[in-house]
Amino acid sequence: MLSGILIFNQKGENLIFRAFRSDCRPRLADIFRIQVISNPQVRSPILTLGSTTFSHVKHENIYLVAVTKSNANAALVFEFLYRLVMLGKSYFGKLDEEAVKNNFVLIYELLDEILDFGYPQNTDPDTLKMYITTEGVKSAITNNPTDSSRITQQATGAISWRRSDIKYRKNEAFVDVIEDVNLLMSATGTVLRADVNGQIVMRAYLSGTPECKFGLNDRLLLDTGETSSNMNNPGGGNGLNTSKTTRAAAGSVTLEDCQFHQCVKLGRFDADRIISFVPPDGEFELMRYRATENVNLPFKVHPIVREIGTTKVEYSVAIKANYSSKLFATNVVIRIPTPLNTAKTTERTSQGRAKYEPEQNNIVWKIARFSGQSEYVLNAEATLTTMTHQKAWSRPPLSLSFSLLMFTSSGLLVRYLKVFEKNNYSSVKWVRYMTRAGSYEIRYVFYLSAGVMAFVANSNRFV
């Protein structure tokens, strides 16, 4: 498994070096610096040199690197590196060079705890915070054997993510359904790809050891007539199936796939699709899901881009909100790519503000509040400078970002959240829905009105 964990800053200075096996020599830090950080050719997150493999992720302004020998479980390596980032955020708010430099000791202490001989151990922040603390929280208990036993039981127990002694005066649970809707629309206006990556984040402030049951308008659960053979085949990416469409219209959603937090009893879900769990205290991601059928696209965008000679590009972009007029989206940002040799732009909009951002090569059109069913238009013109070298412009797609409350692109709804606890307290539950733009991209046709790109043949042959 892992031989060592290294952390570097962007300059390549080695901030943290922790070896877990004797084959992780200090010189490896130099090798990584030379072969990866100072080598612009490296494009892969994995580099194998001889028997040593460096796997790295970049986060903020640091590199987190795992050193492995032989053929390690790469999924585990990257999951661990991301877990380390998450722990850093949980402990310091942010994991960057400054946080690392301010918390050397704690990071080493954490690494010693969460990796043994390079094998990841318990990485639940709740449990870890019981005995590995920043200076703000004193860890007096760890010097007492009885308290220590409680920690060790917790760290090795079946519910390692939750302490047993949690008490709240008011028992509350907040559920956030957050959907990232991805769209790739072709230049001709056909949907190449539309799908939803959803996550359900829960903030549980519940006393004791509560058993929760969570219900969605999952089609497989609602449709009792379905046989188990159909269960093995959720969807199939075929949107033309009429029976599916009608059923979805009747208020259920087909989830292509779900992934659950550690606390969810997967056996239960597999057998009867019931989501049952003992939640960790505080905020956690209960599940992720994917839906590809009947995706409701909140916005329709219709761009027309016309090149006038070699000196000007004209844009006309229309955007229409496709959701109920009772709802409104906020922070709608449309990024309209401009050629690299744009000198200046002029924009006119029917709503919101548009601005040219030369460093991004974009016209950025912002609409702070976008009511349902309304439609807005931007007309813009980019004036180009003539250049001796025509730099390649890849014509990136037009992209959108937004957030829209009380709307799910997949149509997913939370039907219930039940809490069972031996003290039988009553609890209050809140649900909130939000749809955001994941990768919401619209391609466009580039109409050439006149003139053809000049091309200088680079032939150096003499005849």
Add this chain to the structure above:
Amino acid sequence: MFIGIAPYPSFHGSRLRNTQGKVAELRQELSSGGKKDKNYSAKKIALKKIVANMTMSNNDMVALFPDVIGCMNLPSLEIKKMCFLFLVNYSRMKPEVALKALPILVDDMGDDNPLVRALALRTISYVHVREFVEATFQPVKRLMQDNDPYVRKTAAFCVAKLYEHDKKMVENSDLIDRLNRMLKDENPTVVSSVLASLVDIWGRSESISLTIDYVSASKLVSILADCSEWGQTYILEALMAYVPQDSAEALLLAERVAPRLSHSNSAVVLTSCRVILYLMNYIPGEKHITSLCKKLSPPLVTLLSKPPEVQYLALRNAILILQKRPEVLRNDIRVFFCNYNDPIYVKVTKLELMFMLTTKENIPIVLAELREYATEIDVHFVRKAVRAIGKLAIKIESAAKQCIETLLELVDAKIPYIVQEATVVIRNIFRKYPNQYESIISHVIRNIDDLDEPEAKAAVIWIIGQYADRIDNSDGLLQDYLATFHDETVEVQLALLTATVKLFIQRPTKGQKLVPQVLKWCTEETDDPDLRDRGYMYWRLLSTDPATAKQVVMGQKPPITAESEKLDPRTLEELCLNVGTLATVYLKPIHQVFRAARPRRLLPSPALQRSHIDDGTGNMLEYNPPSANMAAASTSNSGLATIITTGDPVTPMYNGPPPPLPVGPGTNPATTGPSNMNEAADAADAYFSGIGSQQMASLDLDGAGGGGAPQTQYVVTQNQQQGYQPQLAGGAATGELLLL
């Protein structure tokens, strides 16, 4: 927190002075405080500074070793942890000083506090010093039976650590037996730790074998739900040591593992995939297999919403799994379309998957997508996209026309690297579909002046030679190239030689001036043995019997087949037993990349289903063994005959070993020439161009790598991974680089 960070040392002299000063300063701080300082806060601060400086200022802190050991026994866990960290870091440099800490550690392993016992055990077993290793043996036996599960799991890993320090000593003790007995522990975390430890030991031992029977495997699956995500991964990895003796058992187990595919941790997901794919080898019947395959698809796609590194891994594994079980991922190709902001390594891998998943039905949307990619900026990616279009033309005959039209549109944009890439693939399309698309020759020739890469030049020269009678000024075009004959690479020179001979055969009047000149250059003015040999061969052929020469040179050749990068069955089998590991990123035989890795094979049992492996042999030719492994290659029996039929001139991705020259018509059943003569000619041609291609390919590695990542000595297939540098992967160079 306020930790002083040493400024990064820039010059040696001042650094030395600085650190000496700092060491003295820290030493003083460490001994300060005295009785008044109840909480040892002064010492804590000093130790924190020392820890902070440990990595940042190299090894200067080692001078403080005795002082740090002096603090080790203070009654504060915080201080103890820092001292232990220091000890682990520096014990190898100063073993004699480290020894002073040994009694403290031994003492702590008997502490009342389970966290302290575990900490001491964990620390002592990190120290690679003989005395420490020896001193661990007795206590670890006791702690393996500790009443605290946290201590027991630490003890379980400790055995693997001891095994790393001293194999012999562990093998001669009863530690491994004791570890085995711990599998009965009632705590799931302990059991998973024991398994991780056992698998680790197995991986580094030749003498130890690991087997799990059905009852144990079944028990392990039942505790999966009670383990942490990492523990689940260790259990799943250990399950690979279970060899099903009965198909029903394998099926039951696979179905019980399947719920793990919904875990949010991708290590659990991919390792579950590995176990299920493995168990499928022991499960008969289409129905069960199809049902299991369907379960594998959605989780693999879901991993694409994870961070890019995990996406990459999922995609590489999808390429692998697809070869083994084509039923997987049969749903929608569009989930693999590239997002504009995907990192390049993700994009290129998605492109490969798209190529594999393209069918007659979905090719229109794929082509539209590839065309879009061809306008992006990243040259490497654009080239891959263009090449994919050409390869699709060869893979899917009914769509060839569409592909060609797309290619020609791209060529018209006159972007040099697109033109070059397109020229190469169009040449292959001509070879695949002779006498069908020659009408586009003029279109290709139009861009002849834009070609400056050897591979593209060789391609266009081949086209000129092959169709010399249809191209009006073929002699003029060749003459242009011949003017710089001596400056060209061997790849181009070989192409020129062949093309000139073809021109002469087809249009003797136009070629008769050129041929003697080229033959003279090739036979008298070159050092290259292949060029020279081929030159002499043509010379003798032409001077002996022009009619036969025509038959030999211009004779019919069987069309090439779809290029595909299928792995050979053995490698495929091995990689499928390693789903989710680093090797699946490289998609190469594991021992080539990780020489120390213990090989895994499908073990025989009454339940083992062999049929699917035999299916693969038909495709064996697709595997291109590295030229260094020629001996191994020639044993891949069924591949040889087929290479001769397909491996004639240069398929760009192919540079395998030359096929053996068939001695007579009887040896080569696959060739379908009209006469014996023709057949031999084909074989000979195939043979020579086979050598040529290899020669060129190896030269290409030197020439075309300009500026890019170092080229490899291995076949450059689509499965090639960028960052891998096999010239460092073996041999002495590596040893020097990495061994201290």
